Amino acid sequence: MKKNYLLLACGLLFTMLSFSQIQVGDFTITHGAEIEDNSLKIVRIAGEADGKIYALANKKKKFYIKVFKSSDMSIISTNEIDLSSFKDRSIDFEEVGMIGNKVYVFGSVYDKKAKTAHLFGVEVMESGKLANEQVKLFSTEVTKKREQGAFYFKDSPAGDRLLIMHAALFDKEEVIQYEIKLLNENLDTVMSHIEKVPFEDRRDLEFTIADYDVSVDDDVFLVINESFRDKKAKTNNEKFQVHAFKSSNGYAKEVIDIKFQDKEIINCEMLANKEGLLHLVGFYSSVRKNGKANKELKGIYAAAIKVSNNEVERLNFNEFDYDTKVKLIGERRAKKGKDVKPLYVTHSLIEKNDGGLILLSEYQLIIQGRSSGIGPLAFTPITFINNEIIVTSLNPDGTVAWSNVIPKKQKAAYTTLSLGIFGFSNQGNFSVSAGIMVPLTVMGKGPEYLSAMPIYHNDKLTVIFNDNTKNYGVTDIEKIKWLGNYNKAVPAAMTFNDDGSFTRLDQENVEKYQLVLRPRVFYRTSPSEYIIYSSRKSKDKLGRMSVGQ
Structure with a gap:
């Protein structure tokens, strides 16, 4: 079984090069037609329904809905997301998602006079254009613009429900408020709850x-x-x-x-x-x-x-066991009993077939450099760093079966206007955990090439990520070199064994202009199939990765 699985993963890496359908055992990847309008970069794959794939793309500050044929993944239409105003105030795009077989875009607006944060949902038609009707989903009273909070979205396991939460800090009142709603395919509210949590004194x-x-x-x-x-x-x-x-x-x-x-x-x-x-x-x-x-x-x-x-x-x-700590903080600090720096963000939680769990936690650091320019027109350099991943396998009783560390060093840098850099909710001592998520306003500028795709199939965990060709065969975390130029990245895969050891799989023949996988942009259509997005400078393609077909 181990040998066969290695062949499958090798087939995965080889297929990413060739772009033609190649099947080795249970692994198949097929890339579709080239996307001609490559000035728009896909930052989210919303879903697939009725023979069409819906994706979100951006260019500078504008967002677009792209519709593709499911058969060959060729483009059908591209439509700018233009949300009409609310009381003469522009509605800011928030998110896109599929509930059941319907695709929706969501936008928010803060009503300064009423001190209310609103959220609207608009259906995306099969053509990719927005419907005329807007459905108001939230009208949450807040105190002021600085404390208007943020909206958060999460799909249900079956994809037929959407959970939306609004959370905000009322600093003067010493209150934290959250409102949460569960919506069905027609944007009807299935459940709703609002609560204020005091923290006085x-x-x-x-x-x-x-x-x-x-x-x-x-x-x-x-x-x-x-x-x-x-x-x-x-x-x-x-x-x-x-x-x-x-x-x-x-x-x-x-x-x-x-x-x-x-x-x-x-x-x-x-x-x-x-x-x-x-x-x-x-x-x-x-x-x-x-x-x-x-x-x-x-x-x-x-x-x-x-x-x-x-x-x-x-x-x-x-x-943490000693061996894991050595990989994370070095032998000298591990011997002194030092703890691990709090720079690891939960990436994925996977349920194993035996009832246990696998937790992936990734090193993530966001560095904001010194701005240049005057006032709101100042530009700020931002660097995203996503390094090693701690993989912990838990037994059904909650004890640790094994732990290991995937060695990688990845970074992507870009420059942006100083205003509105991040979309995280973090006000003083109040925060909402967003895991490893990256704001949509940042996607398309490089961070989407970073991080990793975990795939759990046939009791095996495989983690796929982009790497530097100089890291071929390297598993020692101290010897890993940086992936600085993601346009020259090649796919790497780590396949884990029952005892927690892993086998690194590298590509033998690297094509000069091969497309590069974007691990943060994919959509899981079933337990055994994923829609992926690969690109390189002026070339972009959607693809389909199938496991166990």
């Missing part, structure tokens, strides 16, 4: 909406993490809760407390499985004797909650 409070999700049963879950230090008592107070809204209970709010001591939660990735278990996995840090959290990563926790009765069945805290 706790100025050092760190409040995070660590994750939010919808299950296969249309249950909605929100993870709340509060942390503050009681200076008098010299203790660290941690509130780690799940706010559950179950369809079987009429979406009434239920609170699930996850209790522990002397540790602080850093982040969280949530997964609700078909067996009625809600998994929460992420990093934690230790707490000093004076009650102050160290903030650096001590290891990985794993909690499992039985959804039917809200019982916390287990909670495990697993420290």
